[in-house]
Amino acid sequence: MLPVLVHFTFTSLWSQLLLYALAFAAVAYIAYNGWQGAEGTPTAPGEKPAPATTDQRMMRALIYGAIGAGIASFGLRYALPAGVFLGGKGEGIPIHTYGVLLASGFMTAVAVGSRLAQDEWRKLSWVPDAQGGGQWVDTEGPRKREQFMDLSFYLLVGGLVGSRVLFVLVNWKDYARDWTQAFSLGGGLVFYGGLIGAGLAAYVFSRLNGMDFLRLADLAIPTVSLGQCLGRLGCYAAGCCWGDVTAAGTRFAAHFPGASVARDLFGRIGGTSSLAFQSQAQDSRYVVEATGQILHQAAPGAVRISEWVAQHGTTLPVHPTQIYESLGQLVLFLVLLYARRFRRFHGQIFALWLMCYAVLRTSVELLRGDTERGTLNGLLNSLGARGLADSVPLEAWYNISTSQFISLCMFTFGATLLYRRIRRAGESAGVGPTPSPA
Known part of the structure; x- marks a missing residue:
């Protein structure tokens, strides 16, 4: 397990200058996209907007640039020390395996979903050319593909907000003392909350864009399993969503590392323990190691869980539930993708x-x-x-x-x-x- 792939630190002058340069380039790129994407005012309702004026492009570029600068300053404040950036925390930039796999799962799901949307709404039309001939062109599929790509942004926002909200509600007692911690980088996400949030975002988007929600859900929902297949591997790498303790010697079991054991991609001690280890290190219950039985009181042959993990530097052997669900999600994706060929009505796959x-x-x-x-x-x-x-x-x-x-x-x-x-x-x-x- 690799909770952190690599941890970039910015203690030398050249690394700090490089980070500033990357931040400036990112802000400039965001502002340029705002300039390029500007549209003029439509001359009449329903007609194509006129080309944007220089003032409209400039205003959009400034807005995008300001948003990019805000994001960049937040990242610089987190990564750089206080002596280099005002209020800096000096945390560097850790590349978490969980985040990489979660992002990979999302992008893979969007890529597959956009292709399915193009095939779902394929509409061939005869387009004549100047020579008196012509060709059949798909006039609707590419537009739906672009719409699905636009939808992915709202799915991302809705999913992140929903997953965070449900996590806070489930652990509301921890946040009741200081509700501002709900907006911190710490804490976690809950899949079902993300599913509900993304589902609401998709429903609103489909209504605003005149799309059949159930038809959209039929093509999009299998890709959720595809994304979650990779996302659960991220959970396995981070040591979250872990399984119950198994008997000693169980062949298919996982041991999640503590900070003194966990290494990064280059074999260096990362200093970041898995979430499973953090939890068991505070667990005051007892376990019979030979059978994996959990007890609430001391008994012959039982050892306190927190003492066991402190001694070994890893968790007790536990079920790799992340792998179980990842494999299950992959099977579900493949089966439902095949089942789409035999749909009788919209909403069946969903x-x-x-x-x-x-x-x-x-x-x-x-x-x-x-x-x-x-x-x-x-x-x-x-x-x-x-x-x-x-x-x-x-x-x-x-x-x-x-x-x-x-x-x-x-x-x-x-x-x-x-x-x-x-x-x-x-x-x-x-x-x-x-x-x-x-």
Whole structure:
């Protein structure tokens, strides 16, 4: 596992000058894109905008440049020391494996989704040429492909906001003391929150652009599994979303490293421990190493979890639940991509994905060991109902997680949608229930 691929530090003068140059180039590029993308005022409603004037281009370039400068100053303040940049933190720029794989998954999903959108809305039209001939040209597909690329920006924003909001809600007790920490770089993201946020963004976008939402969802939702396949590998690298403790000697198990063991891409000690190690290092429960049984009190043959991980520098052997879900998502993507050939109505693939992923996620959750993700036990404790919380042990099968509850709701919604669309398709085909004679 590689929590951090490489950590760039800016302690020498040349590295600081290079970072300033890169920041300036990024701001200039953003401003140039604003200049290039400027449009004039339409001469009439529905007509193509006139070419932008120099003043309009300049104003758009200034706005884009100001936004870019704000982002660049935030990055410089984080990376450079205080003596070089006012208020600098000197953290450098760590390239986290999780972020790289998450971004790779998103870009891969967008690339595949845009190609599917072009094929979905392909419309061939005969375009004559000056010589009296002509050719068949796809006039609608490329436009839908561009629309999907535009949609990807709103999906990114909606996904990030939704995943962060749900994370804060699940861990609201940690943020109640200082709500401003909800906007900090620390903390985490929750997939289901991102899915809900991105889904709302896609629905609004489809309504504003005259697209059938269910038709759009049918082609986009399998790519979510493709992106999540890579994203879960990022979770594995970071040591988050880890599994429950397994018996010693289990062949297919993972040990997540602490700061003294975790290395970067070049084999150097990175100094960043996995999230699983950080959690187990504070776990006061006991474990029977030979069987993986978790106990809340000391017993013969049991050792405190925090003491075990401090001694070994890694976590106890745990289920690699990230790998389980990554493989499951890959299978789901391939199956639904093939199933698109046999669609009978819009919304069919979307409903099937909701149901299948709900089953996959619920199954994987049974093997999860990170109680930080939010469980019924944790919710009852946060509400002060400790008596009820004691009746729902952490290891009990009925101590469902937040994600399992959302999965139940999602499966129900998917099944209802599938039933209603099948019934509507049957009625439109004339195979509905025969009316009783008068």
